[in-house]
Amino acid sequence: MSESEYDIVILGAGSAGYAAALRGAQLGMKIALIEADKVGGTCLHRGCIPTKALLHAAETADAVRESAKVGITATYQGIDMEALRKYRTGTVDRLHKGLQHLIKSRKIDLVKGWGKLVSQNTVEVDGKKYVGKNIILASGSYSKTLGLNISERVITSDQALELNWVPKSAIVLGGGVIGCEFASVWTSFGCEVTIIEGLPHLVANEDEAISKGLERQFRSRGIKYELSTMFDSVAESDSGVTVKTQDGKTFSADVLLVAIGRGPATANLGYEEVGIKMDRGFVLVDENLHTGVGNIYAAGDIVPGLQLAHRGFMQGKFLAELIAGEDTALMPDVNIPRVTFCEPEIASVGLTEKQAKEKFGEGAVTTSEMNLAGNGKSQMLGAAGLVKLVAQKDGPIVGFHALGARLGEQIGEGELMVNWEAYPEDVANLIHAHPTQNEAIGEAAMALAGKPLHG
Numbered sequence: 319m320s321e322s323e324y325d326i327v328i329l330g331a332g333s334a335g336y337a338a339a340l341r342g343a344q345l346g347m348k349i350a351l352i353e354a355d356k357v358g359g360t361c362l363h364r365g366c367i368p369t370k371a372l373l374h375a376a377e378t379a380d381a382v383r384e385s386a387k388v389g390i391t392a393t394y395q396g397i398d399m400e401a402l403r404k405y406r407t408g409t410v411d412r413l414h415k416g417l418q419h420l421i422k423s424r425k426i427d428l429v430k431g432w433g434k435l436v437s438q439n440t441v442e443v444d445g446k447k448y449v450g451k452n453i454i455l456a457s458g459s460y461s462k463t464l465g466l467n468i469s470e471r472v473i474t475s476d477q478a479l480e481l482n483w484v485p486k487s488a489i490v491l492g493g494g495v496i497g498c499e500f501a502s503v504w505t506s507f508g509c510e511v512t513i514i515e516g517l518p519h520l521v522a523n524e525d526e527a528i529s530k531g532l533e534r535q536f537r538s539r540g541i542k543y544e545l546s547t548m549f550d551s552v553a554e555s556d557s558g559v560t561v562k563t564q565d566g567k568t569f570s571a572d573v574l575l576v577a578i579g580r581g582p583a584t585a586n587l588g589y590e591e592v593g594i595k596m597d598r599g600f601v602l603v604d605e606n607l608h609t610g611v612g613n614i615y616a617a618g619d620i621v622p623g624l625q626l627a628h629r630g631f632m633q634g635k636f637l638a639e640l641i642a643g644e645d646t647a648l649m650p651d652v653n654i655p656r657v658t659f660c661e662p663e664i665a666s667v668g669l670t671e672k673q674a675k676e677k678f679g680e681g682a683v684t685t686s687e688m689n690l691a692g693n694g695k696s697q698m699l700g701a702a703g704l705v706k707l708v709a710q711k712d713g714p715i716v717g718f719h720a721l722g723a724r725l726g727e728q729i730g731e732g733e734l735m736v737n738w739e740a741y742p743e744d745v746a747n748l749i750h751a752h753p754t755q756n757e758a759i760g761e762a763a764m765a766l767a768g769k770p771l772h773g
Contacts, residue, residue: 327450332359334618335456337634376506438612459619497577502660
């Protein structure tokens, strides 16, 4: 068997893997990047990018339907699925091509094939060994299925992206980020959607004000949901599916989307065999993402915590800099920005009100909410929702939470105020341009500082 030696061998070319490769090469290290599928991983090919392309198409469909409200004469005539496919794949292909060019220009050795960790410093691909002074494991994630048989009628987000028809009705199992995004898309496309969620709220990890607000707006859009309801079974026929829940209810639809989250893709990759500690498939690491075995690190969706592409980017970049001896640091998960791109969008970073009270005490937390009904730009957009800030009493802002059309674009200021531990007075004294939705953040900060202007 032949061998090649590198400063870093990276197993997986998704968000974490390719970020580590790009930054490592930038810092002068010799890099091998191993990928069995396509560079870019789930995010680029089966996740963030294609789903957001569908969500933009959904927004456009809604805009056409509602155009008469703003004096535009237009007629909605349906979805051309082939044209939509070309738009979606064209977006993905352009980004994929650009990423491939970046990797080639940085002189990174891209190894195509199924890699397996065979020792503390070696990954093997098709009989060839790639030896690294350091190893980064970044093998990504897969759609969980509850052990259900995936078919034409029982699908995950992978199959949902490839549908060449619009279901007339759909059951979505799971009211988290993936479930709510597909429920939103399909509703805009004319599908009748029912969400089945085992927890008491949709997007249950969000602040309760955001979850309740989303539930109200989903209800007004005609999206049905069953909360605190556990799945029991599904029966398929040629015409659709029948889902039974543990409380004895039944629901019928054309398809069942299983959207209960993603699991770590770590099986049969040799991790445990070299002594790496695992928990339910996740790789356990220390505060520097080190596995405790040799010079092996892990990053991205296989590390317990938020499964977000930008968390993977951050961790991959961090590891390349750590290995190169750079002064670098990781952001804690709670301070990583989160966006759910359904309609209305959800943007959040930091602690929820409940989490803040648990951490600092019931009387040590203060909050403010700005309803978008008082925001001029939101009124133009027909956007309902709110911006909510959570702060320590007489202390910094520790949580930013927003619900409304296009509010995902406001997450940057939310991240800055939380991570820089800004006080309400700091943000209240900034100018928020008029008329923008960004003004709602300023209004919420002024209220939190005790000097509301329009509230």
